[in-house]
Amino acid sequence: MTRNEFLESLRKELSSLPPDELEDILYDFEEHFNIGLEKGQSEEEITKKLGDPARLARSYRAISVIEEVNKNPTASNIFRAIFSVLSLGFFNLVFMLGPYLGILGVLLALFVSAIVIIAAGIFTVFAPFLSTIFPDIIITGNISAVALILSGIGVSSLGILLFIFDIFIGKKIFSGTVRYLNWNLDILKNGMKNS
Amino acid sequence: MMIINIQFKKGVLELCVLVIVSIKDCYGYELVEKISRHIDIAEGTIYPLLRRLKKEGYLESYLKESKEGPPRKYYRITAPGIKEKEALISEWQAFTGGVNAIIEKGRANDDQE
Secondary structure, eight states, rough: OOOOHHHHHOOOOOOOOOHHHHHHHHHHHHHHHHHHHHOOOOOOHHHHHOOOOOHHHHHHHHHHHHHHHHHOOOOOHHHHHHHHHHHHTTTTHHHHHHHHHHHHHHHHHHHHHHHHHHHHHHHHHHHHHHHHHHHTOOOOOOOOOHHHHHHHHHHHHHHHHHHHHHHHHHHHHHHHHHHHHHHHHHHHTOOOOOO | HHHHHHHHHHHHHHHHHHHHHHHHHEHHHHHHHHHTSSSSOOGGGHHHHHHHHHHHTSSSEEEOSSSSOOOOOEOOOOOOHHHHHHHHHHHHHHHHHHHHHHHHHHHHHHHHH
């Protein structure tokens, strides 16, 4: 591989990084080539000793993405970080991914049930009025309108409580994920993936 | 075994970089040369490591003119970097001390037989 092939490959692999960061990274390697050539090595020798640019790029992407998560922990950043760390071949993440998606599924189900309970409460509140409009469909029987409205408000409140609880759980999962990724970064510290 | 070997080497790399830079400010190529003289590594690995150490505040970089060509990027160790270096050294010494003790015991056992 020539100097240009190496640098171009690195540039291509790192095109998702901010431009100034990319230039800073490439500067290091340009400098490395310049000094190596001065010392009489060939481009071929230098690139061979540097190693696979795609692998180096993976290390850089993981560093950059995890830094971004720490600064700005949004859901999309977390997912980018997960996949970036995955690409480094951390098996514990692969094993964790299934259960993790399961937990997210449970969280989604909790949110859906909270919303459904809130909706059911609201419906109950309006049931007395609806039954006057659609007497054949909405049948309130002997239950008084006041009882329906009060129980509706009660059910909705329960739903809102559940919703607040879900948000709490969601936040826990979120911060747990960030901590878990940082833990992986610590592993990364001790093992920049390369041959 | 091979995987353990690779991981092992990389873990030590951070320690090596911090020790070398703490002796004297270095540019990347210099560091690579000093390390690969003793340990067999993919030389490119040093650069992402330098970047991470810099982001973690263990190293700082600055540009310095050179006689030949464009200015070079030098790395210098920071106060937190020195602390980290000391922590890694004692971790390393405790570890190698333990391994040596086990090896010695094994040898003593062999001699008896």
